[in-house]
Amino acid sequence: MTEQTHDATERARLLRLATRASVIVALVLIALKSGVWLMSGSVSLLAGLIDSLMDAGASIINLFAVGYALKPADKEHRFGHGKAEALAGLAQSAFITGSAVLVLLQGINRLLHPQPLETAWAGIAVMVFSIVATLGLLAIQQHVIKRTHSTAISADSLHYRSDLILNVSIIAALLLAHFGIQRADALFGLGIAVFIGYGAVRIGLEAIAILMDHELPDDVRAASLAIARAVPDVIDVHDLRTRQSGHHWFMQLHLELPATLTLADAHARGEQVRLAIIERYPQADVLVHKDPA
CATH class of the missing domain: 1.20.1510.10 (Cation efflux protein transmembrane domain)
Structure with a gap:
């Protein structure tokens, strides 16, 4: 198990x-x-x-x-x-x-x-x-x-x-x-x-x-943004959207990454952000979109 x-x-x-x-x-x-x-x-x-x-x-x-x-x-x-x-x-x-x-x-x-x-x-x-x-x-x-x-x-x-x-x-x-x-x-x-x-x-x-899909508390949103911005190569984060369904939290956010990164590297940075947020909030389901800055 x-x-x-x-x-x-x-x-x-x-x-x-x-x-x-x-x-x-x-x-x-x-x-x-x-x-x-x-x-x-x-x-x-x-x-x-x-x-x-x-x-x-x-x-x-x-x-x-x-x-x-x-x-x-x-x-x-x-x-x-x-x-x-x-x-x-x-x-x-x-x-x-x-x-x-x-x-x-x-x-x-x-x-x-x-x-x-x-x-x-x-x-x-x-x-x-x-x-x-x-x-x-x-x-x-x-x-x-x-x-x-x-x-x-x-x-x-x-x-x-x-x-x-x-x-x-x-x-x-x-x-x-x-x-x-x-x-x-x-x-x-x-x-x-x-x-x-x-x-x-x-x-x-x-x-x-x-x-009504009210956003999660402000302190949770602020902490999630700070976690994402702390990942290497992340220039900024925008369009964070959150909601709750029972025990589960759902988060969506956009990362601004250097346009020179390869697709594989951009995906790796997005995965780092996703796992870092989940480590802090295990009940979260995180979807990350990557934007070239």
Whole structure:
């Protein structure tokens, strides 16, 4: 097995690990939160339940999208299937936005018509468990993101990180409501809805940037130009174009080379540039065009 094949196999294993762990955690939390919400009627718990439902839906989408994105390039998809991850991120954004609207409406209703909460301590216990489970999942996701740079897993991790704040907020709301401040539950629910909506916008914008072939970050472009210009006989570099598709980066650039170079020498300089950029950014697919200066 070549090193490249081994890396691809390891990446696929890590991505499947992260997506399956996300689905399992979301389903367990849905079961626990559903039972306690039915007993208590808490708006903040409902916010947590809906968020977990959205997590599960998004994670299941990720499970299939990541599997599709891992398929190698074929005749119909010469650049691979990596954009399936960005599509999954966009779907997550829609799911999370829907959850924010539902919680917002329920929070307004409960703010206008406050009701006493029951079984607050059971809700607190469930939220503490949720925090522990989420921390464990985030540890797995961060390890996978560091190794794979997956857009879909990054999006998944983003809203699970927001879940930590959400869970602490729910605990605070349940405690305040338990000690007589009934509207605290609704107010915290409204705040959580706004927070969830903000996260949805961020995820959606990142996914759209990839789907619209947004250029790679400026520091990556600047470093790539510097690497190319450092190769002997390269007079200048222009028309650098970049984009991202899942884990893969695609770069195109034009080299200005002395017109006196032979075709073989010009090709060798172009290959030096290509390999130097790939050494710095292994996930890059680099296409070099040679221009006589």
